[in-house]
Amino acid sequence: MKQNSVYSLGMYGRTNRDRKQVRFCADFDKSIVINSFLRRGWREVTPEADWNIYWSNTANCRSIFNLETGYRLQDNQIINHFPNHYELVRKDLLVKNIRRYRKELERENNPLAEKTQNKIADGQVVSRYLYLDFIPTTYILPTDYNLFLEEYRKSPQTMYILKPCAKSQGAGICLINKLSKLKKWSRESKKYLQHQLTSKDMYVLSRYIDNPLLIGGKKFDLRIYVLVTSFRPLKAYMYRNGFCRFCSLKYDTSLTELDNIFVHLTNVSVQKYGEEYNEHHGGKLGIQNLKLYLEGTRGREVTQRLFEDMQWLIVHSLKAVAPVMANDRHCFECYGYDIIIDDNLKPWLIEVNASPSMTATTINDRILKYNLVENLLSIVLPPDGFPDARWNKIPSAEALGDFETLIDEDLMYKESSDEKKL
Numbered sequence: 001m002k003q004n005s006v007y008s009l010g011m012y013g014r015t016n017r018d019r020k021q022v023r024f025c026a027d028f029d030k031s032i033v034i035n036s037f038l039r040r041g042w043r044e045v046t047p048e049a050d051w052n053i054y055w056s057n058t059a060n061c062r063s064i065f066n067l068e069t070g071y072r073l074q075d076n077q078i079i080n081h082f083p084n085h086y087e088l089v090r091k092d093l094l095v096k097n098i099r100r101y102r103k104e105l106e107r108e109n110n111p112l113a114e115k116t117q118n119k120i121a122d123g124q125v126v127s128r129y130l131y132l133d134f135i136p137t138t139y140i141l142p143t144d145y146n147l148f149l150e151e152y153r154k155s156p157q158t159m160y161i162l163k164p165c166a167k168s169q170g171a172g173i174c175l176i177n178k179l180s181k182l183k184k185w186s187r188e189s190k191k192y193l194q195h196q197l198t199s200k201d202m203y204v205l206s207r208y209i210d211n212p213l214l215i216g217g218k219k220f221d222l223r224i225y226v227l228v229t230s231f232r233p234l235k236a237y238m239y240r241n242g243f244c245r246f247c248s249l250k251y252d253t254s255l256t257e258l259d260n261i262f263v264h265l266t267n268v269s270v271q272k273y274g275e276e277y278n279e280h281h282g283g284k285l286g287i288q289n290l291k292l293y294l295e296g297t298r299g300r301e302v303t304q305r306l307f308e309d310m311q312w313l314i315v316h317s318l319k320a321v322a323p324v325m326a327n328d329r330h331c332f333e334c335y336g337y338d339i340i341i342d343d344n345l346k347p348w349l350i351e352v353n354a355s356p357s358m359t360a361t362t363i364n365d366r367i368l369k370y371n372l373v374e375n376l377l378s379i380v381l382p383p384d385g386f387p388d389a390r391w392n393k394i395p396s397a398e399a400l401g402d403f404e405t406l407i408d409e410d411l412m413y414k415e416s417s418d419e420k421k422l
């Protein structure tokens with residue numbers, strides 16, 4: 001990408017018609033996003049040109065905000081990532097930020113940081129956060145290896161999943177059911193610790209949710225879209241039409257199936273290579289259908305509670321990273337949250353993606369993603385439809401469409417000061 005292009009081109013010498021037409025650029029050849037933009041009558045330009053909205057990849061977004069490039073965004077330019085989104089989406093950083101958030105709340109004696117004592121095998125007692133226990137216990141390797149060993153000895157029957165921090169789509173993931181599988185880690189870690197660690201060397205080792213809620217005997221996770229338009233104040237919206245992604249083979253924790261990715265990993269990028277993959281529905285079920293199913297099989301109240309718990313975990317994961325996010329007003333970001341529900345209907349945050357797939361695997365998927373992009377644009381853009389980083393980012397009820405407000409600290413502040421005035 002050429003640098004300084006915004007400086008060199010400026011806003012001059014354009015006709016009124018040009019000024020009104022939104023100029024976009026996109027790093028991805030994803031027809032859903034590009035078609036959505038073109039159908040609005042927007043014009044595609046290159047990243048070197050004078051654009052108003054950039055659907056960028058994370059690397060180009062980082063380079064735009066890199067001080068050394070000397071690039072400065074204008075008021076009429078917006079971009080689809082926050083510069084340091086990795087604080088939320090890198091597996092190890094997400095864990096670190098959530099740990100820090102819990103500790104801060106604990107220090108403040110905030111009731112949210114309340115803990116309970118749970119008895120585990122051999123009469124040992126472990127303490128757990130009552131409300132903030134929404135990510136599976138996770139160790140960052142190699143740094144936390146000794147800490148892990150200590151905990152492992154207390155409960156050696158626990159199953160873990162080892163995931164590389166710098167990879168995606170199921171690459172390099174394996175299940176760990178005994179310490180010997182991790183032995184090479186103790187050796188590797190000694191070697192690594194002599195060097196400066198980079199994210200390529202880092203893994204997370206998380207407790208494996210071995211009691212997932214099953215439907216038709218199969219494991220699934222949820223993909224939920226969350227749009228953030230500001231971190232300070234926090235403004236976040238959840239799309240009502242996420243979906244479940246199913247494994248193509250029945251769930252089975254027997255030793256012979258431990259390495260079978262078609263049983264344990266729900267990523268579509270993994271499942272589509274399975275022999276049992278169904279191209280018609282793509283292993284997907286809409287979240288509203290899941291809700292109906294759960295209301296029918298488990299009852300309305302617990303289903304309602306589950307959906308509230310999911311919203312709660314999303315809000316607190318965002319609050320955990322809000323203080324460290326570079327809250328640039330030109331940015332918005334649509335995150336793909338991956339959540340697993342266990343058979344007690346407790347949701348667990350598995351990970352967050354900064355560039356959730358905008359490729360469609362089925363017709364329904366195409367419709368869903370097209371509507372998602374349309375809907376998120378109506379929230380991100382001011383009422384006149386022209387990108388403007390200065391607008392107050394308060395979307396109308398109509399603009400919200402299928403998004404619901406998870407949190408808007410601006411409005412919360414306004415409401416509480418209105419109450420005080422009464």
Ligand SMILES: Nc1ncnc2c1ncn2[C@@H]1O[C@H](COP(=O)(O)OP(=O)(O)OP(=O)(O)O)[C@@H](O)[C@H]1O
Nearest residue numbers: 136167168169170171206207208209265266267351
């Ligand atoms: N703690 C866990 N318990 C149970 N299953 C898990 C756990 N962590 C991950 N998985 C399974 O493994 C899959 C891949 O994990 P994850 O999404 O963290 O890795 P990834 O390869 O980075 O995926 P992505 O391409 O979405 O970034 C998940 O979709 C889920 O099915």
